[in-house]
Amino acid sequence: MQHMTAAPGLDRELKKGSAELLILSLVEDQPRHGYDLSKLIETRSGGRLTFRVASLYPLLYRLEKRGWIQGRWIEKAGQRRRRYYRLTTAGAKVLEAQRHTWREFVDAISRITGVEHA
Amino acid sequence: MPEWPRRINEEMRQHLDDEYAALRARGVSHDDAMRTLAGDVEAAASLRPRPVDSLTADVRYALRGLGQRPGFTAVVMLTLALGIGATTAVFTVVDAVMLRPYSYADMDRIVALAETTRAGQTMSIAWQNFQDWRAQSGVFDALGLYRPMVVNLTGGAQPERLVASLASADVFRALGIPPIAGRAFSRDEDGVAAARVALVSERFWRSHFNASADAVGASLTLNGEPHTIVGVLPEGMRFPSRLTDVWLPLGLFVPTFPADRGAHPGLFAIAKVKAGISIEHATAEMDTIARRLEQQYPLSNSEHTVAVVPYYEQIVQNIRPALLMLMGAVAFVLLIGCANLANLMLAKAEGRQRELAIREALGATRWRLFQQLLTESVLMALGGGLLGVLVAWWGVKAFVASGPSTVPRLDLVAVDLRVLTFALLVSLGTGIAFGLAPALRASAVELAAAMRDAAGSRATAERLRSLLVVGEVALAIVLLTGAGLALRSFAALTAIDLGFDPSRVVTLRVALPNARYPELPRWIAFHRELAARAAAIPGVEAAGLNSAVPLESGGAESEVRYEGQPLPKSVHEDATMCLFQAVTPEYFRAMHIALVRGRGFGAHDTADAPRVVVIEQSLADKFFGAAANPLGKRIAFEYSGGHGPMAQPIWREIVGVVGHVHHYGIADEPDNMQVYAPLEQLPIYFRERRPNMTLFARTALPPESLVESVRGVVSALDADVPVFSVQPMAAYVGQATEQPRLNMTLLMLFAALALALASLGIYGVLSYIVGRRTHEIGIRLALGATRADVLRLVVGQGMTLAVGGIAIGIAAAWGLTQLLRGLLFGVSPHDPATFAAIAALLASVAFVASYLPARRATHVDPVCTLRAE
Numbered sequence: 012m013q014h015m016t017a018a019p020g021l022d023r024e025l026k027k028g029s030a031e032l033l034i035l036s037l038v039e040d041q042p043r044h045g046y047d048l049s050k051l052i053e054t055r056s057g058g059r060l061t062f063r064v065a066s067l068y069p070l071l072y073r074l075e076k077r078g079w080i081q082g083r084w085i086e087k088a089g090q091r092r093r094r095y096y097r098l099t100t101a102g103a104k105v106l107e108a109q110r111h112t113w114r115e116f117v118d119a120i121s122r123i124t125g126v127e128h129a
Numbered sequence: 130m131p132e133w134p135r136r137i138n139e140e141m142r143q144h145l146d147d148e149y150a151a152l153r154a155r156g157v158s159h160d161d162a163m164r165t166l167a168g169d170v171e172a173a174a175s176l177r178p179r180p181v182d183s184l185t186a187d188v189r190y191a192l193r194g195l196g197q198r199p200g201f202t203a204v205v206m207l208t209l210a211l212g213i214g215a216t217t218a219v220f221t222v223v224d225a226v227m228l229r230p231y232s233y234a235d236m237d238r239i240v241a242l243a244e245t246t247r248a249g250q251t252m253s254i255a256w257q258n259f260q261d262w263r264a265q266s267g268v269f270d271a272l273g274l275y276r277p278m279v280v281n282l283t284g285g286a287q288p289e290r291l292v293a294s295l296a297s298a299d300v301f302r303a304l305g306i307p308p309i310a311g312r313a314f315s316r317d318e319d320g321v322a323a324a325r326v327a328l329v330s331e332r333f334w335r336s337h338f339n340a341s342a343d344a345v346g347a348s349l350t351l352n353g354e355p356h357t358i359v360g361v362l363p364e365g366m367r368f369p370s371r372l373t374d375v376w377l378p379l380g381l382f383v384p385t386f387p388a389d390r391g392a393h394p395g396l397f398a399i400a401k402v403k404a405g406i407s408i409e410h411a412t413a414e415m416d417t418i419a420r421r422l423e424q425q426y427p428l429s430n431s432e433h434t435v436a437v438v439p440y441y442e443q444i445v446q447n448i449r450p451a452l453l454m455l456m457g458a459v460a461f462v463l464l465i466g467c468a469n470l471a472n473l474m475l476a477k478a479e480g481r482q483r484e485l486a487i488r489e490a491l492g493a494t495r496w497r498l499f500q501q502l503l504t505e506s507v508l509m510a511l512g513g514g515l516l517g518v519l520v521a522w523w524g525v526k527a528f529v530a531s532g533p534s535t536v537p538r539l540d541l542v543a544v545d546l547r548v549l550t551f552a553l554l555v556s557l558g559t560g561i562a563f564g565l566a567p568a569l570r571a572s573a574v575e576l577a578a579a580m581r582d583a584a585g586s587r588a589t590a591e592r593l594r595s596l597l598v599v600g601e602v603a604l605a606i607v608l609l610t611g612a613g614l615a616l617r618s619f620a621a622l623t624a625i626d627l628g629f630d631p632s633r634v635v636t637l638r639v640a641l642p643n644a645r646y647p648e649l650p651r652w653i654a655f656h657r658e659l660a661a662r663a664a665a666i667p668g669v670e671a672a673g674l675n676s677a678v679p680l681e682s683g684g685a686e687s688e689v690r691y692e693g694q695p696l697p698k699s700v701h702e703d704a705t706m707c708l709f710q711a712v713t714p715e716y717f718r719a720m721h722i723a724l725v726r727g728r729g730f731g732a733h734d735t736a737d738a739p740r741v742v743v744i745e746q747s748l749a750d751k752f753f754g755a756a757a758n759p760l761g762k763r764i765a766f767e768y769s770g771g772h773g774p775m776a777q778p779i780w781r782e783i784v785g786v787v788g789h790v791h792h793y794g795i796a797d798e799p800d801n802m803q804v805y806a807p808l809e810q811l812p813i814y815f816r817e818r819r820p821n822m823t824l825f826a827r828t829a830l831p832p833e834s835l836v837e838s839v840r841g842v843v844s845a846l847d848a849d850v851p852v853f854s855v856q857p858m859a860a861y862v863g864q865a866t867e868q869p870r871l872n873m874t875l876l877m878l879f880a881a882l883a884l885a886l887a888s889l890g891i892y893g894v895l896s897y898i899v900g901r902r903t904h905e906i907g908i909r910l911a912l913g914a915t916r917a918d919v920l921r922l923v924v925g926q927g928m929t930l931a932v933g934g935i936a937i938g939i940a941a942a943w944g945l946t947q948l949l950r951g952l953l954f955g956v957s958p959h960d961p962a963t964f965a966a967i968a969a970l971l972a973s974v975a976f977v978a979s980y981l982p983a984r985r986a987t988h989v990d991p992v993c994t995l996r997a998e
Contacts, residue, residue: 045140046147064144065172068137091197094140 030070031079032113033060035098035106038080042097045071071096079105135186141173191505201477202509205470209513211882212466213559214520216459217544217552219875221525223452224551225542227445232365234305235401239440240408242272242398242415247432250799253393255429256386258422262398262435265418268411272400273300274379277369279821281642281851284350288851290640291333291351293375294368295382303401304368310334311345311360314378323380327356333374334361351375353644368399371540385818391429399440412437444537450951451872457945458611458879461604463555465886467563468601472594472890474506474567476897499568506564507557514556518549535868566593591898595930598890602934603941605880605887606971610942612880613963614953615873621955622869627862628790629679630721634858635832636678637839638823640851649816653736655846656808656822660713662842668830673716674808676820677708679858680865682793684708685814686801691752692763692780705751707802708792709766711811711820717743717787719825720858727760727785734807741807742781748802749786759783766804767813779813781806795865796954825858832857872952884974887934891978895927899986906989916987923986927979928972935968942967 037043037051048071049062062070074080079102086092098106120126145166152162195202233239244258245251254262254274263272274297282289301313309331318326327349329337338344348355356377367373386394402411415435423430438446522544529542536542570590639659646652656674663672677684689707714730716722725746734741742764749759765778793799806812808822828835836855843852863870899906906919946958956963 046144049144063172064141064169068140068144071140072134072137086197091143092193093143094136 042095044093187504210516212463213517217521218524245436257390269400271299271302290853292372297379308360318378325356328376465601468597470563502568507560510560599934603938605883606938607942608880608883609967612876617956618953619873631858638854671719672826673719676711689766723788725786730807740781741784743785743805745803888978895982923983931975
């Protein structure tokens with residue numbers, strides 16, 4: 012269901028987990044809307060990571076359903092309304108856990124491959 | 130495949146739009162941007178949303194959309210509020226006057242009867258003729274006789290004037306109105322043996338008897354005589370007028386009716402035609418009876434027949450043309466409004482084509498898109514309708530408060546459930562009308578075409594929008610022409626010399642109770658004294674009395690002859706009719722009526738002095754020729770010994786000639802000549818039927834400031850004399866011009882609205898075209914076109930639309946103003962000056978409306994536009 016173009020070779024679970032991690036991290040500081048999220052992922056990854064529309068929004072929906080993020084429609088003058096997502100307390104815990112797992116994972120990979128930074 | 134909430138679609142749509150905008154901003158061409166997005170669109174389209182209640186969703190979606198464009202929404206709502214409000218307001222009046230059922234049973238069988246000459250001049254019914262009609266006709270279930278009158282009610286805290294009517298028993302049968310308490314009149318009460326009884330209105334019953342059951346059997350002192358109340362008539366009884374409070378039986382008045390069949394003592398008939406008999410049939414039978422009477426009584430009845438008019442017709446015939454015209458006018462305003470809104474919606478729909486295309490790609494069917502767009506316009510129309518009801522409510526309130534006396538059933542004019550239903554239907558219809566074309570167009574947009582921003586589709590839209598503007602300009606021209614004609618007509622009407630100067634004259638009518646002033650000398654002395662005392666009030670320049678009131682119509686009419694006039698060969702040949710009035714000496718001076726020759730009346734024109742008369746100029750011209758001196762010649766308008774060859778004229782010497790005074794109205798006066806007799810030499814007719822005299826006091830002050838002191842003079846003379854119709858003379862003029870003024874004011878209002886909407890339409894379309902052509906204009910400027918060229922290009926385009934609309938409008942107005950002929954005075958429905966002025970007006974407004982966007986076009990920066998591409 013998800014189309015995430017990332018470094019090949021990562022397994023499905025990992026891809027899924029990493030996508031969730033990316034989103035949770037990006038909404039940690041401030042609420043963001045979908046387009047904003049997709050642009051940030053694209054620019055900060057230097058264009059290496061991009062989300063397809065048809066996978067980003069269902070993912071956001073699932074994260075919201077799990078109670079990790081919460082969306083809210085916000086209207087600004089002269090603009091169409093947008094749905095802004097923010098991190099929930101539950102989401103913050105998940106983010107913390109996932110960061111930890113990811114760090115361990117990267118750490119393990121580095122030890123094996125001798126590469127310092129992923 | 131899971132189902133996703135609908136909001137996901139909205140988010141994805143926005144995402145794609147943002148992406149498109151970002152690509153374009155980076156200089157990617159439209160086609161390339163669309164190609165880049167194609168994959169995403171396709172993938173997004175594969176997500177099927179969870180079905181939801183579509184109407185709720187549509188309404189929510191539409192409301193959100195409207196809230197995001199407050200300016201647009203406000204313009205739309207305002208246009209709708211004015212259009213629907215005006216339509217609803219006029220409908221409220223039309224409904225109350227013409228459509229709402231009457232409280233009388235079988236209204237379609239109720240007819241009003243009057244005597245009329247075969248030439249069509251209507252008059253009241255001779256008592257003797259009525260008796261023969263009743264005896265000989267077989268087409269009526271009931272044939273009632275009535276005469277509106279006023280009576281004095283005394284015995285209460287202060288004397289009151291009551292609107293009353295004499296009525297035969299059949300009046301109530303014809304109308305099918307049973308009393309709510311007591312009984313109506315019986316046929317016995319049509320005879321001279323009738324007791325002094327009375328019926329009263331429900332309103333009177335409430336105000337004077339607190340709706341008590343004891344009212345029936347109670348006694349009222351009317352015109353100084355006690356009358357026993359025998360019944361109370363319900364609120365629905367509004368005959369002869371809605372103000373009638375008292376009905377008196379015919380029998381009481383029979384002894385006062387003239388014995389002469391040629392006299393027409395103000396009686397009229399109301400009847401109910403038998404079921405199954407047509408009004409034509411009834412008319413034919415009455416004509417047969419009239420012909421029989423004509424043979425039997427040629428002196429009084431030759432050339433007379435009977436007018437049988439459906440009562441409903443009689444009520445509405447005077448107001449109907451004006452109401453229909455106004456209904457047409459507001460319909461035009463609403464149509465122009467719709468055209469404007471359709472234009473706005475078209476423009477908006479085009480801006481949304483890509484959004485719609487994406488939505489369609491995401492699985493919305495065209496039907497859904499169509500529904501959604503229509504929901505939006507219908508919602509706006511309902512909102513506008515709601516505001517419109519407020520506008521209508523306020524308008525109707527103002528209209529009723531202005532108290533137009535020419536509108537029947539005015540008291541029933543109110544915004545009620547019927548009106549609200551009408552407003553709802555009009556709003557729905559309007560919403561569909563202005564939303565349909567744009568919704569159809571937008572929902573039928575080809576995905577591919579929209580993605581390519583097809584130039585062809587845009588050209589069609591531009592053509593459609595231009596057509597709408599041409600249409601609204603044409604409609605505006607028709608309305609403006611109608612308003613222009615009404616204005617000219619009104620100006621012509623008010624420019625007429627009335628023959629007197631109504632400004633700063635206060636009038637007041639007194640009704641001397643016969644019982645208190647039975648002897649003529651006392652009756653005359655009262656009025657003489659009243660005139661003298663009124664003249665002595667500080668600030669009064671002159672005060673006089675007259676038995677008639679200019680512009681009020683009605684009064685005592687008779688045939689007038691001059692001494693030595695050859696005897697007529699037949700009764701009706703060359704009869705000159707006159708209106709005779711009894712006046713006090715200062716009347717002419719008080720009213721500023723021009724004395725052309727001779728003198729007015731003086732104190733020496735007493736009852737014992739030689740009988741004198743003042744006549745109007747045109748009578749002098751008719752009898753003696755313009756060159757001759759009429760002074761000293763004698764005329765007669767009354768006869769002793771009845772009508773016919775045996776009648777002896779009562780001669781009066783002409784001592785003065787005055788100018789014509791408009792008596793019957795401002796326009797369309799019958800050619801009755803006016804003659805004046807001194808009050809002291811009261812015409813015989815008035816000795817038997819004492820008129821209510823009206824005082825006319827000319828002042829140096831505002832007339833309103835004198836009302837109290839003039840009233841005081843009457844009560845000082847006799848506190849039991851009721852005073853009524855206290856008003857400035859200008860109020861009579863106001864009443865006489867009320868209908869045309871109302872027509873003009875409302876037409877002008879609607880026309881102004883139409884003009885504003887039409888110019889807004891031109892402005893809107895040109896702004897749109899200029900916006901669309903920025904690029905083209907930029908290229909033209911870059912290629913060396915001057916700003917004047919651009920100005921000319923855009924203004925030219927606007928003026929082409931305007932001229933097209935004006936031409937069509939003039940042609941339509943040429944045909945439609947024909948329908949106004951009956952409402953116009955002193956101006957042809959094809960008045961070239963009005964047509965030219967209106968065309969010029971619209972052309973200049975169109976010029977300004979085109980110039981503004983054109984000037985914006987000249988500010989296009991060619992470099993910027995080219996770089997943007």
